[in-house]
Amino acid sequence: MKMIGMGCDIGTSATKIVIMKDGTVAGYGVTLTKDKPDQAIEKFINKVLSNTGISLSDIKYCGSTGWGTKFLSLDHSEESLIKCLSKGAHWTVPTARTVIDAGGLSSTAISVNEKGKPMEYRLNDKCASGSGRFLEMVAEALELKIEEIGPLSLSAKERVHMTSQCAVFGESEVIAHVNAGREVADIVAGVTYSVGLGLSTLVKRLGVQRDCVMTGGVAKNVAVVKALEESIGVEVKITYFDSQIVGAIGAALCAQARLKV
Amino acid sequence: MEDNSILSSSLIRVRPRPEQSAKEAMDIALSKSDLSLEDINHCVSTGYGREMIPFATSSISEISCHGRGAHWVVPSIRTVIDIGGQDCKAIRVDERGNMLNFAMNDKCSAGTGRFLEIMAKTLGVDLDKLGPLALSSKAPVAITNVCSVFIQFEVMCMTSEGKNRSDIAAGIARAMADRLNTIVKKVSVKEDVAVTGGVAKNVAVVNNLKEILGVEILEFKKIDPQIIGALGAALFANERSQRG
């Protein structure tokens, strides 16, 4: 039976839509979450559907998660983000036992069992150190594109040592280093190292078990992933699908599970 | 300063390098009082960049300077709350303006001037308009987060939801005063209390602080609260030059 469904993860920075068909990802899209999300989300959903060649009436189930779920006007079930990340990561990497989600504002480390069920988690939703937002602030200050930060960090000769954990003070520190004449590559290397270290503190408190999978937008930054790997001493796998859509995949899976009941 | 009175002062936004800032500010102050660098007997530097000022004779921590400076202006002051750009401190002084006890936050930006700068930018107003904007509010919003970045996001959501900007500004002032209270509580507040540093100029923050602490807060009417640290440094310079 061709079960077609949708998963939505409406985060503070990005909105992710996934279309599932025959047990696989048929299509997906990632866009920035707008100021007035309701209409923008509907428009974006239509765009993703048209790219996939599926119509709205074909969608038999829809799960939604994330901060902006309340803005989704389509019929949907609300799913817990922790559950979605766990299920989604497990579906993409069945050997996953530790999931590290590094999103726009908050980061989460989740310990999952062999069935993809979340057993324990650690949230950091109080402090923006280690957040995608911090990287965005640095990119803006240095007039770089966010995608450039990772590769540029890897080319650094002498990584700058960041003294502040705080994203706000960190931004001032970056500007101070620029004025002191430090190389931009060295500066971003310091920043990505600091972000990686912040994430590793979070996951170490939880306890790392192989396999370790990283999701969210920040997982696309190779330098952060490398710093995290070095700090926890375990390989960090990135999902072969876009690391940002794992939550949305999980949302679709959760909604699908409800149908069977 | 000369013989216990202020000749001139200056206040500028910092340049990338502390030496540049110090020179520029010093040049302005000197020209206002028609003096040159050679006329200065003793110069004390304070603040983050204090060790990097070439023309400073000696340096002293800004905690002592804020305490001494505030006390000189109003001798009945026993508690000084300094809210600067990157940190905030609560300082207890004795009847001679000497420091008895202090508590400081320099780890977290909420509770510092930086926080207000970010908020002003997010609301699309000038920093000095933030206080008056807050005062016109009748129903301050409740800010639920504690991190500047998270609060910034919260504020962005509120503005897009169409919440009243003066209510948001009032909520911000309250949140800031709450953060300050955690530091201030660590020293036993004794009246008279004064606020120094740039944030002293935000009336809404000061009002909220008054309410939370349950004490009157003295205003510096004739002197810019941002120069109190430098004033204290000048007083120490006076003492040190007399000792010879």
Place this chain on the structure above:
Amino acid sequence: MKEGKERELLNTWKTTMDLAKFVLGYEDLTSLDQWGGREAVREILPDEFRENFDMIQPDLMDTILQPKNRRVALAYSDSLSEYIEFVNRKLDERKKVAYYYFPMSTEIMLALDMLPICYELLGGISAAQYIHGCEDGIDRIQSEGYPDHLCASQKATSGYLLMGIVPKPDVLLKQAWGCDPSNRMYEWASVTFDAPLITFEMPYYYNERAFRFLVGTVKRMIEQLEKISGNSLDEEKLREWVKIGNQATEYLLKIQELRKEVPCPDPAWHRPIDTAYSLLIGRPEAASYFKAVYEDAKKRVEKGESIIPEGKKEIRCAWGWAWNAYSLPFFNWLEEEHGATYLECSLTYFPPFTGLVDTTSLDTMIEGLAWRWFCWPMNRQSMSFSDIWVNDFVRICKEFKADCLMLGGHMACKHFWALNKLLSDAVKEEVGIPTLRFEQDIYDRRFTPVSELKRIMNTFFAML
């Protein structure tokens, strides 16, 4: 009620208890809204209650009026009133005031005709009852320079002592565990108020030899107390108090067995109060309180009644650290909102082998009391390394059929934070249930406000 600034705190509690009994007296009243809400109720109250009413947490009133909670609420009010009257009487008689650390019972002090007051009780009851909790005490001691990261259970009382609103100690009794914050605070109190400090060592290891050592230290403690009180320990007198203490203990152990029933028949809001009365074991108030809790839960089991709303699935929670004292209604909310029942925690769990004290002779009684203190929650877990705490909770999760482990760790409890991961790992491995870990301050709501607690719970229960 006698006047005197040092009775101020307890007299405030007394008025609150009278008010509670007054309101509970209206048997058909199940919430303040029934009578038109808080404002309307305030108008109806007799004058002498109004000021006190304004201080009480509004949702606490509604919680105790709920039919399932009333019986125990009344028992709590009656018992606390009696204890306060006892304190006032002994103060009138100018008896020696003995401040003691919570994990012990009061029989020996009572037999020596002293007035036992638990240091940690004073902050706890205020935290539980009032909107402002015990914040004034905490802030007072902190403004003297006492570090904010230490334990609020001592901070509050220390502040109250400085404010002069609780009686001054004539002697302080402290089990010397590895809890530095509490050890230091008792030393501070001893020096500040010029009262002798008697420490008795809790041994490191948990075996026969260690127990013998403890009995020895308790005997030395008794010698010193005899000197201070000016009385010698009389066997008959001690027997009287120990019998009353045994009553309370018997009920307490039976209640624990009842909590194993599915669904759990014992409402959660009063767990902090259970700890409050367990430290008063020896007093008749404690016995009558635990009797009421037991009978209340027993009746529910017999009738097959549930404490969670119809249609909700029970989620049985083992609390690996414990409750907080500042929002009893929060624990009620867990039942109502999530069907989450509270099984045992490290401040309420007495292992079944605690048993009762043998009253045959002075020696058996001293040994029996020492044994009970050896088994006491928190004393027990403070000894040895993490094995006791971890093993206790693996056992609790299995025997009580827990669905999840709640680790609401007190921010000041270094011992807990050192072993918490060992605990959650062991439970995951041996019982296969998920864990929620979060920080709270046991007495100070400002650290993790109730709205934050609810948010944390909502996230966790959505995940299950």
